[in-house]
Amino acid sequence: MDSSLGGGHAALTASLRCAANLLYLVPLIFLVVFFLYPLLALFDLSLRPDGILDLSAFARLLSSDYHIGTLVFTVYQALISTTATVVLALPCAFVFARFRFPGKSLLLSLATLPFVLPTVVVALAFAVVLGDGGLLNDLLRTLFSLDYSPIQLERTLALIIIAHIFYNFAIALRIITSYWASVGFATEEAARALGANEISLWRDIRLPLIRPALLSSAVLIFIFCFTSFGVVLILGGIRFATLEVQIYYQAVSIFNLPLAAALSLVQILSMLVMLVIYTRSQNRLQVSMSSSAAILRCPRTRLQRSVVFACVLLITALLFTPLLALLWRSLFLTGKLDLSGYIELSQRSRASLLFITPLEAVFNSLRYAIMAMTAALALGLIAAHMINRRGRWSRFSDPLFMLPLATSAVTLGFGFIIALDEPPLNLRSSWLIIPISHTLVALPFVIRSVLPSLRTIPPSLGEAARVLGARPMEKLLTIDAPLVSRGIVVGATFAFTVSMGEFGASLFVAQRESVTIPVVIYRLIGDPGLGSYRQALAMSVILMLVCAGGFLIIERLRAAGVAEF
């Protein structure tokens, strides 16, 4: 090799590469310390509760009809929820991918709102609408002068499923719509020209064509429903305990840690299987940016117009009914305007077991959310960059960083309290444990938000910038950063809102003074007395508004600042 040529440049490149590789270690170390280590501690506890191999917890688990029943119910409710969500979202996605109508982008944007709403809020909102003393029953009782509640959904599977649909509708809608819009309708026109009627169009063309999107969204929704905790805990109670709820009960109420750990192990293994399926379905989802996008048309026929109208009505009703009901209930709990729930937020309810005022919990939540967002963004960007480099690292790091998504928040929280309770990592009594757990939960969201835009940047753009005189840092700031900025903004929203609404892990790790809004709401719901309920409603509305506000601001920023391409 000619030393006068490659020498200095190669040395510089090599040292840069070395520095980059060191940087890649940061998210990996984070993952190992705060995810894999607690997970191993869980495995250890479930398999060797007293330091020697002891599978009695598993034996009890597998021989108990009750626990087998829990597992079956977990799968069953997730299957029904997923199917119902996808079936409802499919026609709406068709309308969104196909037609142009006023308010469409606003509606699509708003439809994503529930996804960022905390489970505790969603659960409480549905209890407010459909519960025994809920608004709908109030209305029916008044209208028909009844002395009983005609809708008996409280503590039923139906209510859980409705809440799951509300929660996951946007996932299906967004994934299917964008996929449909990108594959276009050219094949459909070809089929029509070959004599296909509407039924065979759906059967032979449309549904097979969007199968990757259907599969991908279904798997994702299934994962979310499988690990759903807040909704099931609040709306179902112990009668409808899923694995998640059971882990919580075993660990916190009964204090059977080995059994809870065994349940967590089952949970983790089932999620791993689903994660593999999800990652595979994701790979098939990638559509080239150059593919001809569908040409959107205004609905013309009466049928088209009514389909569009029905779809808009469905989304609006599904979206706004519970949220408005929650707001209404928080203001008019006793029939007339009553703001005492809000006013009393700076006081501790007399019946409450809380150690801080709800207002202090709001500040806690905000502080942790900002920390978690910053950390998840920094770690997520590095991780996404590493995954995008393609090669050996990418292949194993992509599923690795998705693992926290596949591990339920309850499992994470449980793992934290049993693993991080002794030096050198004694975080058990530190508030730091909360933003750290939130970072872990938010990390996959950041990576999944950044990665698609990172992947669509052709290498020639960066090379063009370099040839035009951009230093590596300038290239990063002027080309890569703006092109992934949309992904970064979306990732930041997710991280912030996920942290604000995180319930499962926080319930485990939060200490008396470090409780967050969702934990406080849950405690208040459980407290006796109207005062606590009023405060719970007020807190839910505040949390809802914070999440919705942040969400709307960022949606607007995104629309104004970054060009679509």
Add this chain to the structure above:
Amino acid sequence: MLHIANVSHAYEDLVSLSNITLQVKSSEIVCLLGPSGCGKTTLLRIIAGLETVLEGKITFAGVDIGDTPAHRREFGLMFQDFALFPHMNVADNIGYGLRRRGHRRQLIAREVELLLERVGLAGMGKRDIASLSGGQKQRVALARSLAPKPRLLMLDEPLGSLDAQLRDQLALELRQIIKDKTLSAIYVTHDHREAYAVADRIAVMNIGKLEQVDTPRNLYHQPRSAFVAAFLGLRNIFDIERSSFARRICSEVISSGAAAKTVLIHPSGIRMDQATASRSLRFDAVLTSAVFRGDYFDVSVSLDDDTTLHFANPALPAAVGEAVSVTIALDALIELEE
């Protein structure tokens, strides 16, 4: 100006360039011509600083630039896919290189205006990249690579993605713009017609090697190897051992016998039924095909030993299937290297 000396390059274990030596003089346009995969884009990327070489040396204006990273070379590179920045408008794309060099805003704006005018896009600075046609994108990409006044301009198949009609017109325009700016340029293409239109000299590449470097005219009339001749679309290439016709011509032309194993009968030296050139040979043949091309006909004739010759003829003296007389100029015989 630019000296490439004994440069070799490999992707992993696959050798992509071996021992390339080439010079580009000041204000000269050199075309790298060759089939896809021959290494021409790799050579361009090496010169741009986007690839590192295995061996060899590259100097520009007497300075070794092997260690100079891409962003300090002050070269311009126009990408095959144009690589326009989708998040910037036309003017911001063109001004990108100037901003990296820290020029003042007014100066950049004025320069961008001038360039937009020069490439025929006056007033389109605010346009979105996505709203441009292929031809317009090509012009923006050209303007962007010209804006920082590069010491050397490189163009990688700049017309590759455009349709044929637009290509002919833009090739001439490109040459004019580069010549106006008295730039040195390297132009990569796989289309010999485009190379003829644009280049001062053409470097023909094949499987990582340089086959021949010459002016378009010399290249066409004196291709050195069978590959070059074939790649330029020249037919009538004969293996002397196999073709009695080739042996006969050789014995007529070269008294000492041919040194080469392969010869080309250049089509420009073949005529059908015309006044005999000063030194020429005459053969009887049958016209086997004739394609009307406007000002001439592409014809094929078959000689009595089943040799087929292809050439262009200004007129059609007979119908297909009829006997014709073919004259071959003595200087039409070109010995080809292996």
